Amino acid sequence: MADSGAFGTRLATAFARWGQLCIGIDPHAWLLGEWGLNDDAAGLREFGLRVVDAAHGRVGIVKPQVAFFERHGSAGYAALESVLSAARDAGLIVIADGKRGDVGTTAEAYGQAWLTPGSPLEADAMTANAFQGIGSLSGPIALATHAGKGLFVLAATSNPESLPLQTAVIAPGVEEGTPGRTVAAGIVDGVIGLNASESMGTVGRVGSFGVVIGATVDPARFGLPLQAMATHPATPVLAPGFGHQGASFTDLRARYGPCSPFVVATTSREVLAAGPSGIERAIERGAGELAECLA
Numbered sequence: 001m002a003d004s005g006a007f008g009t010r011l012a013t014a015f016a017r018w019g020q021l022c023i024g025i026d027p028h029a030w031l032l033g034e035w036g037l038n039d040d041a042a043g044l045r046e047f048g049l050r051v052v053d054a055a056h057g058r059v060g061i062v063k064p065q066v067a068f069f070e071r072h073g074s075a076g077y078a079a080l081e082s083v084l085s086a087a088r089d090a091g092l093i094v095i096a097d098g099k100r101g102d103v104g105t106t107a108e109a110y111g112q113a114w115l116t117p118g119s120p121l122e123a124d125a126m127t128a129n130a131f132q133g134i135g136s137l138s139g140p141i142a143l144a145t146h147a148g149k150g151l152f153v154l155a156a157t158s159n160p161e162s163l164p165l166q167t168a169v170i171a172p173g174v175e176e177g178t179p180g181r182t183v184a185a186g187i188v189d190g191v192i193g194l195n196a197s198e199s200m201g202t203v204g205r206v207g208s209f210g211v212v213i214g215a216t217v218d219p220a221r222f223g224l225p226l227q228a229m230a231t232h233p234a235t236p237v238l239a240p241g242f243g244h245q246g247a248s249f250t251d252l253r254a255r256y257g258p259c260s261p262f263v264v265a266t267t268s269r270e271v272l273a274a275g276p277s278g279i280e281r282a283i284e285r286g287a288g289e290l291a292e293c294l295a
């Protein structure tokens with residue numbers, strides 16, 4: 001294992017040291033403009049490195065959004081590589097948000113790209129899409145287990161369009177013994193199972209496999225098993241939607257209930273809009289407000 005320990009263990013350590021705030025690195029074109037940077041690869045790199053600098057010593061986790069770098073092709077990817085490596089060198093936990101998924105062998109290649117130690121795009125965890133079935137992610141899951149990395153699988157996403165598809169009920173008879181589960185709950189149950197089997201080899205309070213549950217959604221509406229998720233080893237939750245999408249830290253406990261201590265509360269535009277001169281203060285303010293809400 002290249003990093004020290006399983007991803008879930010490192011996540012728990014980051015929570016204890018820095019709290020649960022995660023800063024999204026989302027270089028929207030308009031934000032680059034507001035930061036006085038060009039919308040090109042050099043601008044992306046500069047923006048990303050400045051956010052990493054501001055996050056360092058204030059939070060423990062960052063989440064670069066791959067799409068904004070991808071807009072600039074290979075030069076954008078080179079910028080992303082610099083940002084990923086600077087963040088990891090700074091000791092930050094890096095969650096690459098690319099929402100990858102495909103048939104098994106291709107999904108495995110995604111895992112090789114983002115989770116292999118020494119890969120140019122190495123992160124600590126990646127986001128993954130289980131639309132092709134959670135079993136299609138077995139390649140990245142195996143790689144993550146081997147390398148001490150993590151995976152966050154989309155379950156109940158923060159966008160309003162998610163509701164009809166993710167709350168759809170899996171037809172009885174399709175899954176033996178589990179009638180009536182929503183798609184979101186089926187994914188969450190699958191990820192709980194991964195953590196249960198990982199825990200046979202590791203001792204940790206937090207599992208290395210997590211789910212994405214947006215801070216804007218009502219977990220009850222999606223039929224999510226929050227209590228089971230909070231059971232040892234807990235299934236961590238990547239929770240986007242705070243700030244610009246309307247969710248507030250003050251609602252976190254009510255929303256996530258027993259899973260609240262295992263939530264990675266992520267925010268991008270709300271903090272990034274403070275600009276290069278205000279971002280450090282904005283991160284400190286966000287981290288402080290979140291800590292108060294979780295105290």
Ligand SMILES: O=c1ccn([C@@H]2O[C@H](COP(=O)(O)O)[C@@H](O)[C@H]2O)c(=O)[nH]1
Nearest residue numbers: 065157158159214240244245267268269
């Ligand atoms: O359900 C999801 C999954 C991922 N995201 C990503 O998180 C950030 C949110 O940015 P904000 O500026 O804080 O709204 C962005 O990268 C999304 O792609 C999400 O919003 N919802």
